[in-house]
Amino acid sequence: MFALSGFSVAQAETPSSSGSGFAITSDGWILTNAHVVKDCRRIEVPGQGVASVPRLDAANDLALIKVDAARPLAPLQLRRAPIRLGEDIIAIGYPLSGLLSDSIKITTGNVNALAGLQNDTRFLQISTPIQPGNSGGPVVDRDGFLLGITTATFSKKVADEIGITAQNVNFAIRASVADMFLQAQSVSVRFGERAPEQAALSTADLADKIAPSVFQILCYGGAEGQPSAAASSPxxxxxxxxxxxxxxxxxxxxxxxxxxxxxxxxxxxxxxxxxxxxxxxxxxxxxxxxxxxxxxxxxxxxxxxxxxxxxxxxxxxxxxxxxxxxxxxxxxxxxxxxxxxxxxxxxxxxxxxxxxxxxxxxxxxxxxxxxxxxxxxxxxxxxxx
CATH class of the missing domain: 3.50.4.10 (Hepatocyte Growth Factor)
Structure with missing residues (x-):
């Protein structure tokens, strides 16, 4: 291997961080977390190209990006029925990019609580295992309807502060909060609910149904680091x-x-x-x-x-x-x-x-x-x- 004098070898640019997102309209709008795309010099969605400058709701950790999709995307539908304590859920995303495989990952769990830290009702507490890179991915019910957006896990910093090692304590922002953000951005979404005669899908069938709607999101030139469930300080x-x-x-x-x-x-x-x-x-x-x-x-x-x-x-x-x-x-x-x-x-x-x-x-x-x-x-x- 050698380099010719006077020529330089180009190096592929490496993303500074990555997360997940999912289609919310067929014409290219993708929903994710604000912390996934904030301060990125360029946002790339593999297979879909470079995304537009994000629209942010930093207070609720939500963001919209737009891609010029060659074909219509498969948007997820929000569920109309209330969320129930203990119901089965599935989280989908691209955790630990560069360490694990590049393929999409799916984890199962339950709704552990109908509120987040300090009774914050914008959030759900969930037991689906969450890793860096899952942020912004969808949390769906057994019919594939959107319940929430993966946003944070109970951080080591918080655990050290309170002296308790909490296991598998994770949070998702409610789909109803995302709906209001989308309404404010004039982005229309679809709602759905299970027909009375419809049987719940198996995990494998759900993966087949939801995976085409979920994308990896790569941030270039943004700040390194992963989200924490700790609240921001004044x-x-x-x-x-x-x-x-x-x-x-x-x-x-x-x-x-x-x-x-x-x-x-x-x-x-x-x-x-x-x-x-x-x-x-x-x-x-x-x-x-x-x-x-x-x-x-x-x-x-x-x-x-x-x-x-x-x-x-x-x-x-x-x-x-x-x-x-x-x-x-x-x-x-x-x-x-x-x-x-x-x-x-x-x-x-x-x-x-x-x-x-x-x-x-x-x-x-x-x-x-x-x-x-x-x-x-x-x-x-x-x-x-």
Whole structure:
């Protein structure tokens, strides 16, 4: 083996990390985790080519990428029926790429809990074994309908902190949360349910049915590392403020400043003795100054900062906020002449409440005891536990 003088030998580029994803529409949209594709210089889907710049929901660890498929993809359908504790599930993906074989892998297990860490109802706890590379892959029921998206495992770091070696504790983001993200991105999905006479599929038949919809996702030039189930920690923002990206601070607004940068929004709060917190809407470049703060709620379009003096009393809630989206059905309580804050607090303190819809124009709050299918609805703010 030798090289000619004056010529260099080209080396194939190696991906910095990899994950899994699956078709959600026939025209090329693929759903995966945000941490799989975030900060990638290039995203490649083997067999499908280079993917588009991802659309991210960092707060819920979801992402959409688009490929120019030569043939229609086989999208998975979301299940309409509620998820049951203990039901059989299957996870599919491409774990440990470069160590194990390059082929798709399938693992079986059960739904261990209907919530994740600290009762976060956006997640399911599952017993299907999860390895690096499984992230973003689908979790389906025995009929092949989507229940969730593999997102995290109980990390060694967390185990070391609490002094317990937890075995096979893994998490998947609920398909209903993904549905709301897809609705916000104007991507339509299909739902399905088992016919009464239909028998559950064997594991082998399920693998044949689902595997064509699942893809490996390669990240080039991104940050190394694997996901953890540990929650992100608040970061000091300077001048006595604590900063949280992907959150909205719930409190009493006393001033709105439009067409302003986040840095200027934060500076406005620091220079105002009344200001206890801010919410900055990234999409609309809008700054909300607040003279009180009670809780933080997930919002992918927002960035929050609040006074360090309030740190002990601020609730970092499990809610996720969506604007212009409703979830019809499940209403059991109605509050009239109320504010968004009143609506949030009412649902927060009610164990039966799974979500709320607030209609600002009518000052109406609807409390919901179950989660339905999300749909676009102008003028409605949806909060989901």
């Amino acid at each position: 970061q000091p923002a300077g001048a006595g403020l604590i900063e949280r990206t992907g959150y909205d601070a719930i409190g009493f607004d006393y001033q709105l400043i439009r067409e302003i940068s986040y840095a200027d929004c934060r500076a406005s709060c620091v220079g105002d003795s009344r200001c206890q917190a801010i919410t900055y809407n990234v999409k609309h470049k809008a700054c909300f100054l607040k003279n009180n703060v009670m809780a933080l709620i997930h919002n992918t379009d927002a960035q929050a900062a609040y006074s360090a003096a309030k740190a002990a009393s601020v609730i970092v809630s499990d809610f996720t906020s969506y604007s212009g989206i409703d979830m019809p059905g499940g209403d059991y309580g109605r509050l009239n002449q109320t504010t968004y804050l009143d609506c949030f607090v009412a649902c927060l303190g009610d164990n039966a409440c799974r979500a709320f819809a607030y209609i600002a124009k009518k000052k109406e709050c609807w409390l919901k005891e179950r989660l339905g299918s999300a749909e676009p609805k102008k003028g409605v703010d949806l909060g989901v536990k």
